[in-house]
Amino acid sequence: MLFKVEMIVKLPIDMPKSVADEIKSREKIYSQELQSSGKWRHIWRIAGSYANISIFDVESNAELHDILSALPLYSYMDIRVDALCRHPSSIRDNDK
Amino acid sequence: MLFKVEMIVKLPIDMPKSVADEIKSREKIYSQELQSSGKWRHIWRIAGSYANISIFDVESNAELHDILSALPLYSYMDIRVDALCRHPSSIRDNDK
Amino acid sequence: MLFKVEMIVKLPIDMPKSVADEIKSREKIYSQELQSSGKWRHIWRIAGSYANISIFDVESNAELHDILSALPLYSYMDIRVDALCRHPSSIRDNDK
Amino acid sequence: MLFKVEMIVKLPIDMPKSVADEIKSREKIYSQELQSSGKWRHIWRIAGSYANISIFDVESNAELHDILSALPLYSYMDIRVDALCRHPSSIRDNDK
Amino acid sequence: MLFKVEMIVKLPIDMPKSVADEIKSREKIYSQELQSSGKWRHIWRIAGSYANISIFDVESNAELHDILSALPLYSYMDIRVDALCRHPSSIRDNDK
Amino acid sequence: MLFKVEMIVKLPIDMPKSVADEIKSREKIYSQELQSSGKWRHIWRIAGSYANISIFDVESNAELHDILSALPLYSYMDIRVDALCRHPSSIRDNDK
Amino acid sequence: MLFKVEMIVKLPIDMPKSVADEIKSREKIYSQELQSSGKWRHIWRIAGSYANISIFDVESNAELHDILSALPLYSYMDIRVDALCRHPSSIRDNDK
Amino acid sequence: MLFKVEMIVKLPIDMPKSVADEIKSREKIYSQELQSSGKWRHIWRIAGSYANISIFDVESNAELHDILSALPLYSYMDIRVDALCRHPSSIRDNDK
Amino acid sequence: MLFKVEMIVKLPIDMPKSVADEIKSREKIYSQELQSSGKWRHIWRIAGSYANISIFDVESNAELHDILSALPLYSYMDIRVDALCRHPSSIRDNDK
Amino acid sequence: MLFKVEMIVKLPIDMPKSVADEIKSREKIYSQELQSSGKWRHIWRIAGSYANISIFDVESNAELHDILSALPLYSYMDIRVDALCRHPSSIRDNDK
Numbered sequence: 001m002l003f004k005v006e007m008i009v010k011l012p013i014d015m016p017k018s019v020a021d022e023i024k025s026r027e028k029i030y031s032q033e034l035q036s037s038g039k040w041r042h043i044w045r046i047a048g049s050y051a052n053i054s055i056f057d058v059e060s061n062a063e064l065h066d067i068l069s070a071l072p073l074y075s076y077m078d079i080r081v082d083a084l085c086r087h088p089s090s091i092r093d094n095d096k
Numbered sequence: 097m098l099f100k101v102e103m104i105v106k107l108p109i110d111m112p113k114s115v116a117d118e119i120k121s122r123e124k125i126y127s128q129e130l131q132s133s134g135k136w137r138h139i140w141r142i143a144g145s146y147a148n149i150s151i152f153d154v155e156s157n158a159e160l161h162d163i164l165s166a167l168p169l170y171s172y173m174d175i176r177v178d179a180l181c182r183h184p185s186s187i188r189d190n191d192k
Numbered sequence: 193m194l195f196k197v198e199m200i201v202k203l204p205i206d207m208p209k210s211v212a213d214e215i216k217s218r219e220k221i222y223s224q225e226l227q228s229s230g231k232w233r234h235i236w237r238i239a240g241s242y243a244n245i246s247i248f249d250v251e252s253n254a255e256l257h258d259i260l261s262a263l264p265l266y267s268y269m270d271i272r273v274d275a276l277c278r279h280p281s282s283i284r285d286n287d288k
Numbered sequence: 289m290l291f292k293v294e295m296i297v298k299l300p301i302d303m304p305k306s307v308a309d310e311i312k313s314r315e316k317i318y319s320q321e322l323q324s325s326g327k328w329r330h331i332w333r334i335a336g337s338y339a340n341i342s343i344f345d346v347e348s349n350a351e352l353h354d355i356l357s358a359l360p361l362y363s364y365m366d367i368r369v370d371a372l373c374r375h376p377s378s379i380r381d382n383d384k
Numbered sequence: 385m386l387f388k389v390e391m392i393v394k395l396p397i398d399m400p401k402s403v404a405d406e407i408k409s410r411e412k413i414y415s416q417e418l419q420s421s422g423k424w425r426h427i428w429r430i431a432g433s434y435a436n437i438s439i440f441d442v443e444s445n446a447e448l449h450d451i452l453s454a455l456p457l458y459s460y461m462d463i464r465v466d467a468l469c470r471h472p473s474s475i476r477d478n479d480k
Numbered sequence: 481m482l483f484k485v486e487m488i489v490k491l492p493i494d495m496p497k498s499v500a501d502e503i504k505s506r507e508k509i510y511s512q513e514l515q516s517s518g519k520w521r522h523i524w525r526i527a528g529s530y531a532n533i534s535i536f537d538v539e540s541n542a543e544l545h546d547i548l549s550a551l552p553l554y555s556y557m558d559i560r561v562d563a564l565c566r567h568p569s570s571i572r573d574n575d576k
Numbered sequence: 577m578l579f580k581v582e583m584i585v586k587l588p589i590d591m592p593k594s595v596a597d598e599i600k601s602r603e604k605i606y607s608q609e610l611q612s613s614g615k616w617r618h619i620w621r622i623a624g625s626y627a628n629i630s631i632f633d634v635e636s637n638a639e640l641h642d643i644l645s646a647l648p649l650y651s652y653m654d655i656r657v658d659a660l661c662r663h664p665s666s667i668r669d670n671d672k
Numbered sequence: 673m674l675f676k677v678e679m680i681v682k683l684p685i686d687m688p689k690s691v692a693d694e695i696k697s698r699e700k701i702y703s704q705e706l707q708s709s710g711k712w713r714h715i716w717r718i719a720g721s722y723a724n725i726s727i728f729d730v731e732s733n734a735e736l737h738d739i740l741s742a743l744p745l746y747s748y749m750d751i752r753v754d755a756l757c758r759h760p761s762s763i764r765d766n767d768k
Numbered sequence: 769m770l771f772k773v774e775m776i777v778k779l780p781i782d783m784p785k786s787v788a789d790e791i792k793s794r795e796k797i798y799s800q801e802l803q804s805s806g807k808w809r810h811i812w813r814i815a816g817s818y819a820n821i822s823i824f825d826v827e828s829n830a831e832l833h834d835i836l837s838a839l840p841l842y843s844y845m846d847i848r849v850d851a852l853c854r855h856p857s858s859i860r861d862n863d864k
Numbered sequence: 865m866l867f868k869v870e871m872i873v874k875l876p877i878d879m880p881k882s883v884a885d886e887i888k889s890r891e892k893i894y895s896q897e898l899q900s901s902g903k904w905r906h907i908w909r910i911a912g913s914y915a916n917i918s919i920f921d922v923e924s925n926a927e928l929h930d931i932l933s934a935l936p937l938y939s940y941m942d943i944r945v946d947a948l949c950r951h952p953s954s955i956r957d958n959d960k
Contacts, residue, residue, distance in 0.1 A: 804955065
């Protein structure tokens with residue numbers, strides 16, 4: 001089941017660079033594990049913003065929430081979720 | 097080069113069903129040709145809305161505009177475009 | 193899997209009362225069937241508005257979209273969907 | 289008398305975890321007491337957000353305000369209230 | 385129990401004056417009956433707008449909805465409801 | 481001359497309780513004096529919010545501004561003013 | 577007593593030019609009479625918009641409403657009113 | 673050439689009163705010099721807000737920007753500019 | 769003196785194609801004359817929208833308004849104007 | 865390929881002037897290098913705001929993002945990007 005998730009990151013201006021780097025490093029590892037597992041199907045940067053647009057493929061709303069709320073950057077993000085479903089014009093089998 | 101495009105369709109309430117069906121039929125053919133060519137990479141329905149979220153892979157802003165403005169439903173759509181680029185955490189080679 | 197859905201109905205001012213009544217009558221039957229089946233778990237009127245807040249319990253985003261897009265009033269509604277999940281403080285077993 | 293209440297929680301980024309945990313712990317106890325009493329009829333998490341959607345069943349606007357303003361997290365919340373009433377299509381006796 | 389209700393009236397530009405006058409005439413009678421009964425406690429015009437701000441004193445959300453949805457101008461209004469309760473600084477006994 | 485005023489209070493999260501209590505105490509005295517004088521005709525709490533809706537009866541815009549800007553909580557408030565006038569349907573003599 | 581009023585005019589696309597011209601002609605006469613009397617102190621066009629920003633000098637909210645609601649273009653306008661008062665830095669005696 | 677400028681002032685809650693008073697004092701002198709020169713044609717307080725609506729009469733956009741960006745309170749303001757021009761109904765010679 | 773102008777075009781859905789084509793043809797001629805004269809310095813299409821972003825170089829607000837209000841598509845446009853001035857970092861002599 | 869970029873700068877109120885000056889100095893050098901190279905085609909100040917409107921000419925979305933995210937002021941900016949393309953009415957060869 002697919003969801004589009006937009007995440008806008010807002011780090012405090014006065015967060016020390018070392019702290020920010022450490023959180024971002026964990027965020028990257030976490031994201032790549034979920035991408036490898038197929039749960040986090042796509043992630044793109046929005047040009048000009050510290051933000052991304054992602055596609056998740058999960059079993060349920062609960063699994064989506066568990067994944068998002070465990071993001072190392074979760075406390076610093078504005079997140080918007082849209083539930084997706086197969087478009088009748090789609091020709092891709094797995095864009096269900 | 098990737099773009100996220102959200103399209104919300106607003107057909108006039110009094111458009112005859114036959115007219116609407118004919119436009120939608122052309123829209124579907126047009127969309128599927130572009131999907132086959134790889135230009136229209138993804139299309140998903142937003143659950144509960146007559147709307148879609150799509151990913152386009154084009155050579156330029158101009159090509160994107162030409163594709164969108166030739167949509168049979170173009171006059172009936174609100175369209176929002178976001179330029180995308182590769183996310184540093186992405187592990188998918190073609191999510192450039 | 194639960195979703196909160198807000199539906200605001202906007203009938204054309206010049207729709208004949210008989211037409212409106214017929215659509216509303218089908219809407220009521222459709223809604224009550226889905227309530228009986230357990231898919232449409234709750235429906236409340238928002239005081240002072242031609243609008244409702246509903247809770248749906250469905251298998252997937254696709255099922256939610258199929259139910260909503262088949263509403264007799266679908267063409268006349270603005271619909272907003274929020275994916276829900278169990279709250280850690282909830283004491284109700286089935287508010288999963 | 290039913291009300292839909294949406295609560296978005298915004299804890300200060302620099303609140304010590306022990307302080308946050310203590311407030312959340314009191315919030316949970318308070319919420320569960322009100323759920324047991326029947327006043328706080330439903331609470332759901334919005335997927336991807338530190339937010340909930342709740343249904344309250346109270347005697348009056350005043351009782352609703354007293355309950356909400358006594359929430360341990362009240363100072364950290366944006367709250368939106370909608371007065372509900374029975375929907376003419378509802379088949380549930382107590383969704384009055 | 386008190387509610388603040390803001391009503392903005394939007395009559396179709398092409399509604400014949402006689403039709404508009406007849407609806408407004410019924411609206412006035414209806415409003416004055418409810419004012420006399422004490423249900424519609426206050427009504428003020430917002431300067432420069434075809435809109436009013438009103439205070440209702442009703443037994444329940446349902447009674448408020450029944451009153452509002454029976455307004456002769458109801459189909460032509462945008463309505464916003466806020467539930468009120470006694471302010472701790474109030475010195476007026478009946479602004480409960 | 482009547483004005484509707486909505487005041488939303490936003491105290492800093494880290495304001496000491498004793499400071500907040502002292503300001504609120506002065507606010508209450510100030511409000512009640514103005515209520516007694518007839519200038520501050522009504523004040524209601526908006527259910528679920530640290531906010532009020534008030535009706536002022538003043539000689540001029542200037543008097544309204546002088547009253548509002550002298551509120552002990554003035555620096556912590558978002559304030560919205562609407563000029564009111566008698567509604568043609570009103571039956572209350574003093575809702576001028 | 578001064579008020580700033582912004583008026584945005586939205587004529588129906590299909591209004592015959594002769595009808596529009598006749599209304600605008602009456603609007604101009606009406607506006608100039610009020611300017612001559614001193615009630616309508618200033619009127620400026622907003623560059624690029626069919627809109628104006630005006631300053632009115634009236635005895636009361638009621639007088640302002642009576643003036644605005646009698647505008648020949650009133651049914652075709654969105655109007656926003658702000659109550660003004662003398663600024664402590666002003667050096668102009670009559671910008672009271 | 674005329675411009676309408678709305679300025680909303682937002683001083684930090686914790687700014688010492690002596691600092692705020694010193695800035696406001698310079699702001700007043702600066703404003704009154706520009707009023708005397710005819711550049712700052714009008715300034716009014718918006719009732720109930722720490723905000724003003726002003727009319728500037730300048731040679732160019734650049735002169736307007738130079739004047740505004742030199743305001744002692746500039747760093748603490750949200751500013752909105754609208755370019756004005758003579759209204760065809762205006763009877764005042766200098767409201768060009 | 770430079771202004772940025774955004775124009776969004778909204779033609780009525782039922783405007784005959786021949787009428788639309790005739791207006792667009794006049795619009796193009798009018799625009800190109802102004803571009804040739806140097807008044808309309810730039811015009812770009814916004815990708816995916818029936819809209820443009822333009823830069824005008826005019827003597828005054830009044831000249832800008834005269835140019836915009838004479839656009840053949842003026843009645844069908846939403847227009848937003850921003851006054852520009854030279855940026856201190858600019859290296860282009862004529863981006864005054 | 866052209867993009868319009870709006871940048872609004874929000875420096876923390878308590879940033880020391882020397883720190884702000886150093887960042888702005890680097891920003892200016894960086895901007896002027898990109899202007900010289902032709903990548904940053906235009907930059908204008910928005911009158912009355914600490915903000916600019918710029919036109920970039922880049923090879924791709926990725927190049928645009930790399931340029932913007934390397935701005936010395938990037939952490940202090942709200943940035944909005946619009947993809948542009950040649951307007952059919954344009955007479956300037958390089959406004960592609």
